[in-house]
Amino acid sequence: MSSSVLHSPPRPSPPPRPELTRVRECLISGTAAGLARHLGVRAWLVRAMFIALTMLGGAGVLLYVWCWVFTPWEQGESAPSRRAPVSWVLLAVGGLLELIVLPQLNTGYILSLPLSDMYAIGDGPVIYDLGMLLIAVALLVGAALWADLIDRSDPARGPRHAAVVRGIAVALILVLVVVMLMRSVNPVLLLAPFAGLLAMFASSLIHRWRELSGERIRRIREEQRSEMAAHLHDSVLQTLALIQNRAGASSEAARLARAQERELRAWLYDGDAPADSDLATDLRDYAGALELDYPVRIDVVSAGLSTERASGELAAAAREAMLNAARHAGGEISVYIEGSVTGVDVFIRDRGSGFALDDVPADRLGVRQSIIGRMRRVGGSARVRSDEGGTEVHLQIVGTHARATEDA
Numbered sequence: 001m002s003s004s005v006l007h008s009p010p011r012p013s014p015p016p017r018p019e020l021t022r023v024r025e026c027l028i029s030g031t032a033a034g035l036a037r038h039l040g041v042r043a044w045l046v047r048a049m050f051i052a053l054t055m056l057g058g059a060g061v062l063l064y065v066w067c068w069v070f071t072p073w074e075q076g077e078s079a080p081s082r083r084a085p086v087s088w089v090l091l092a093v094g095g096l097l098e099l100i101v102l103p104q105l106n107t108g109y110i111l112s113l114p115l116s117d118m119y120a121i122g123d124g125p126v127i128y129d130l131g132m133l134l135i136a137v138a139l140l141v142g143a144a145l146w147a148d149l150i151d152r153s154d155p156a157r158g159p160r161h162a163a164v165v166r167g168i169a170v171a172l173i174l175v176l177v178v179v180m181l182m183r184s185v186n187p188v189l190l191l192a193p194f195a196g197l198l199a200m201f202a203s204s205l206i207h208r209w210r211e212l213s214g215e216r217i218r219r220i221r222e223e224q225r226s227e228m229a230a231h232l233h234d235s236v237l238q239t240l241a242l243i244q245n246r247a248g249a250s251s252e253a254a255r256l257a258r259a260q261e262r263e264l265r266a267w268l269y270d271g272d273a274p275a276d277s278d279l280a281t282d283l284r285d286y287a288g289a290l291e292l293d294y295p296v297r298i299d300v301v302s303a304g305l306s307t308e309r310a311s312g313e314l315a316a317a318a319r320e321a322m323l324n325a326a327r328h329a330g331g332e333i334s335v336y337i338e339g340s341v342t343g344v345d346v347f348i349r350d351r352g353s354g355f356a357l358d359d360v361p362a363d364r365l366g367v368r369q370s371i372i373g374r375m376r377r378v379g380g381s382a383r384v385r386s387d388e389g390g391t392e393v394h395l396q397i398v399g400t401h402a403r404a405t406e407d408a
Helices: 031-039 043-054 059-070 086-104 124-149 159-182 187-234 236-247 252-269 279-293 313-328 368-377 399-407
Strands: 296-304 331-340 343-350 381-387 390-398
Touching: 031 043, 031 059, 043 059, 086 124, 086 159, 124 159, 124 187, 159 187, 236 252, 279 296, 279 313, 279 331, 279 343, 296 313, 313 331, 313 343, 313 368, 313 390, 368 381, 368 390
Parallel strands: 296 331
Antiparallel strands: 331 343, 343 390, 381 390
C-alpha cells in the first residue's frame, strides 16, 4: 500500500447547516424562505412543494401551518416586515365574493344558474347561499384579524393601516347584513355576518387587554423600582457617599465609589428610557469617564432650559476644557450650565495653580483652537481667566447661533 494512500488528507467537513428559523424580511410569514435556507435550496422550490402537497387533500396547508407555528423567528431586534399585502388581498377577494352573492340572495339563482339544477334537495338555495356567505365573511374577518394582529406591528404598515382595513371589513359586513334583512333571507344566514363582527371586535378587545396588561406590568415594575431605590438610598448610596468623604476627592477609592454611585443612581432613577442626548447629560457622562482616568471629582450642575445638543460645538469645547482641567489641575472641578431663551453659558472651574495663556507654546492648540477657535467659528465666545487660585473657562453662545449649530 502506497504512502499516498496511508497519508491521504482528511476530507473537509461540510459547513454547518443554518438553523431552522423564519426570515424577518419575508413575503408572508418567512416560513418557506427559512426552510429553504435551512435545506440549502431556493425558496421557490419550497413554495412549489407546499402547493403540490396542497393538491393531495390539503396536506400542504397543514404542513405550512405546522411549520409556521413551531418555527421561531431568526435572531434580531427589528419587527418582522412582510412584502405581500395579505390583508388587502383577503379584503378584495371577500368583497368581490360579496358582490357576486348579494344580487342573487334568496332568488334561487347564482351567477344566472338555477340552483334547482345544481342541488336535488329542497333547501338547495339556502345551503348554497350559506356556503358562499361563510366564505365571504371568513375572508373579510381574516383580513381584519390579519391587519389587527399582524400588520399593526409591521414597520411598513402600522396601526393606521390596521384601522383602515378593519373599518372597510366592518362596513362590508354591515352592508351584507342590511341587504339580507331587506330581502328577508333565512334567519340562519344572519348568523355568519354576526359571528364575523363578534370575532372582529373580540380581536380589538384582546389588543386593548394586552395594552392594559402591559401598562399594569410597567406600573408594578416602577413600584418595585421605587421600593428598591428607597432601600438602596438608605444603605448602599449612603455608604458610597461616606467612602468618598473619608477617602478624599482625588483618591482611587473615592473615584471608584463616585463612579459606582453615578451608575447606580442612573439605573434607579432613569428607568428603562434612554437619556436624552442633551448638553447636560453628555457632560455628566463625560465627567464620569474622566473621574475613572484622572484623580478628579467633577460636579456638573444645570440650570434653566437649553436646546443645545450633545453633538454641537459648544459641547465639544466644554469637553476639551474639562479634559484640560482634569489633566493639568486635578482635584475638584465644577461645571455649571445655564440655559435661557437668549443662549447657553457653560462655566468650567478648577482649583489648580493656574497658567498664563500667552506662555502656552504655539504648538499646544488645545485651548487656542479646540476651545477659543471652535467657539469663535460658530459665532460664540470663549474667555479664559486663570490665576493662582485656579482657572475658569466661560463658554457662551447666543440663541440664534445655538439653533444654527443644532440644525447643522
